[in-house]
Amino acid sequence: MKELVAELQKVIDKAAKLIREMQARSPEEASNTEQGAAEVGGDIDQLKSRLAEAETDLQETTDRMVEVEHQRGRLMSLYVATCELHETLDLDEVKRTVGEIAIELLGADSFALLLRQGETDGYEVAVSRRTVGVADGLFVGPDYTGGDPMVDEALVDGVLRTTTEEGSHALAVVPLAIKGTILGALVILKLLDHKASLTSEDRDLLDLLAAHAASALFAAQLFVATDRKLRTLEDLVEVVRGG
């Protein structure tokens, strides 16, 4: 681009010089100079065309850079979300992180995180936000006993749903499954007012949640159970020693 501009400047200088020469010369000499000027005119047209091409290339490069920046930002969000989910074995922290991802990164105004209660078929509302007065109170807690068809189906087949179904209050249901076992689901009930709908990029985040939130929650639950067993054993050892 800079080279083109420099070349254009040279042609302009050449044209200016020719005009000065034309003004200073006799009619015969002027005729030769006119011929030179016509050549310069041709050069200018050629350069204009190359300049237009260069401008188009520049615009395309700028657009690509903007897109790359955007993709970089999106990947950064996914990276941070993943790191946060796996950063701790504290079950409450993992639940809180799932909630933060729903609010801060997805723009959920109302949601519920359902978690399977031990080995039973029941689900507790582990984390929720603004569920009172929404979805007929199904997700107010402390338990979710069924009633929303989209959620109930997702808790059985483990399929991520992002399109509202008839009779359901959910905008999206993210089943949290690990090795075929469904641990629970994140139910998005309403988005923030300034967020019109879930985008294809949000879908990536929901996919990430489906995979990583499940394993993070599973690891934390396992840690809690193991820790509890360890403490019981330690207490037993103490009792035996004391006795």
Next chain:
Amino acid sequence: MQPKKVLVVDDSKLIHKMFEVMLRSYALVHAMDGREGLERLHEHPDIDLILLDINMPSMNGFEFLEEVKRSEAFTEVPVIIVSTEGKDQDTVRGLQAGAAAYIKKPFRNEEILKLIERLPPMASD
């Protein structure tokens, strides 16, 4: 203006982590609510940008902003509000209270980065 030290006031750990990754070239100071934000600000008087949430326990973003703008030492420090609160009245309130910009969550990372790059220079610069 290229800020060197940025104070992040937000009750979400996720957002703190996000800014840490986004703003690698800046020194970040973290606070989980407005009250802690004021403490950090006095501990680090060289802070030259504040990224501020609104909904926080123990002093919300608006209260924090009013305190900052009342203080002679920090009134020039630009504040960018980054909040899930998206009502027009919140935006107006934030800008009228002296915020340099109001960004709604969820935000695009490049939106914040561009905004930071375009901040007008502070009087002390």
